[in-house]
Amino acid sequence: MRAAAGVWRWRHNPLRRPTDLIEAWTALAAALMLLLAAPAVGWFAGNATEDSLRQAARQQRMHRHPVVATVLRPAPPPRSPASEAEPPPARERPRTVWARWTSVDGVGRTGRIAAPPHDARAGDELTVWTDRAGRIVARPMEPAAVRVHAVLAGTGFAFASAGLVEAVRRLVLWRLSQRRFARLDRAWAAAGPDWGRTGAGS
Known part of the structure; x- marks a missing residue:
């Protein structure tokens, strides 16, 4: 307005x-x-x-499948790179376990998977998502x-x-401001030599 x-x-x-x-x-x-x-x-x-x-x-739901993985044992924390002066605190390390699962093609696989929020023990069953080759993948995006x-x-x-x-x-x-200033400068330059003189412009 x-x-x-x-x-x-x-x-x-x-x-x-x-x-x-x-x-x-x-x-x-x-x-x-x-x-x-x-x-x-x-x-x-x-x-x-x-x-x-x-x-x-x-596409993710078409190519990713939920399977049940059985926990075998806790996985040791990954080794820190030699360049790091000291490893991160335990609370900041990713928690993983070794587990066994059967992919959709019927092949049994064993690997490291992310641990649930609670402490997983040997024999516990977890639901994980795998691709057609049986590799662990992220969960499909939710609506x-x-x-x-x-x-x-x-x-x-x-x-x-x-x-x-x-x-x-x-x-x-x-x-626009630059144009106004330039026009003012030109007007001042034109009137400047006679500014304040008696009878100027007469």
């Missing part, structure tokens, strides 16, 4: 400079872009992200995670668009 009022105020003002009208129209255009274009960009970006992630989640990522992507694109609009507006205002 302020931008529209500025355009109307400068419409027939006798003191209006060309740069004043450009500034008012720039403010109005920026306000419309912030209110309409930025949310639209965020909405389209969020929908595109959601569609892409849903398709990726479907809730897809929505969260889509909302974050849409919000990020909306704010980025708003920031771009504001940056362009500030650049235009800076250029």
